[in-house]
Amino acid sequence: MSLEPSADLSRLLVIEDPADQRVEPYLDIRERDLKGRGGRFVIEGEVVLRTALSLGRFAIESILIAENRVEPLADLLASVPAAVPVHIAARAVLDRIAGFPMHRGILAIGRRGAPVSAAGFLASMPADALVVVLSAIANHDNIGGIFRNAAAFGADGVLVDAASCDPLYRKAIRVSAGAALVTPFVQEGDIAALCDLLLAEGFEVLATSPSGREPLGDVAPRGRQAVLFGAEGPGLPRAILDRLRTVRIAMKGGFDSLNVATTSGIVLHHLAR
Structure with missing residues (x-):
């Protein structure tokens, strides 16, 4: 995988195998949409991820983006807390992980937190x-x-x-x-x-x-x-x-x-x- 130069790529985790356990929560998204994810939920798209990161109401567990979105999202990636892993993958690999073509190329896993009555x-x-x-x-x-x-x-x-x-x-x-x-x-x-x-x-x-x-x-x-x-x-x-x-x-x-x-x-x- 080749990437264009960026201000800081050192923290990005390259995923080349769809079976990589680091991206297991992203596998077969549509099927899991129906079955449920327990305490997790999926964030899709730039607007929603920016909202999630700026508010901090729900914890972000990890992020997975297509490699061609790295440079356009440089400012967003700079705002991601250091403890949150950011994975990148080629489009073909990302599509195989998700189980369908990911046109937006931006995914994240959020945590619901403790329930409130x-x-x-x-x-x-x-x-x-x-x-x-x-x-x-x-x-x-x-x-x-x-x-x-x-x-x-x-x-x-x-x-x-x-x-x-x-x-x-x-x-x-x-x-x-x-x-x-x-x-x-x-x-x-x-x-x-x-x-x-x-x-x-x-x-x-x-x-x-x-x-x-x-x-x-x-x-x-x-x-x-x-x-x-x-x-x-x-x-x-x-x-x-x-x-x-x-x-x-x-x-x-x-x-x-x-x-x-x-x-x-x-x-x-x-x-x-």
Whole structure:
């Protein structure tokens, strides 16, 4: 393998064999996306890796990049803590490690850290907190889009029920433009239990629905508020809608449906502190 001159290549670890144990966590990425990685997750792409390194919220275990990305990423590599191994590989080797063509040529392994309970998470919120709550959001693009909106409009945190997909799934992080690494979140339990916790912590809980009883414009941002979003199609469970204040986005007659990520952007813009 040949590399162009660089300010400092001494710490880069060259990988020439896809079976090298130093890059074992990167093997067969798509298959492991489905099986899970325990306490690890995969970071993909320059924007997301820069976000992860600048925030330091999640520990970075290692980095793996294509050799042709070394020079363009010189400033990023200079910011990587000395204790984090940085591996480089030829494109063909990188693709064999990952199990598919890695067009971005940038991967990293992050560690989730110790879990936090939803109760403790909410108890630590400020008096004027805005919390996003997700119920059965199974589409990774939607999860990523919602987290991106939550970060953009200053939500204090996101509660995700166990029926939703993982916000730290590789595609969800990428679609969120790294926002899933920025906005604090907890994933646990069912939506009814999460609503109980929110109400016990003094939150006004709003449920979004095309059939909501009040237009969004009538809702004033105030105090502790939480806003619930359900899966496209079924939406939030009827039992949840019956017990909470429900809101809708006014739309042109004959049309009452928006993508849930788009809906979250409109609602959070209105409720932003």
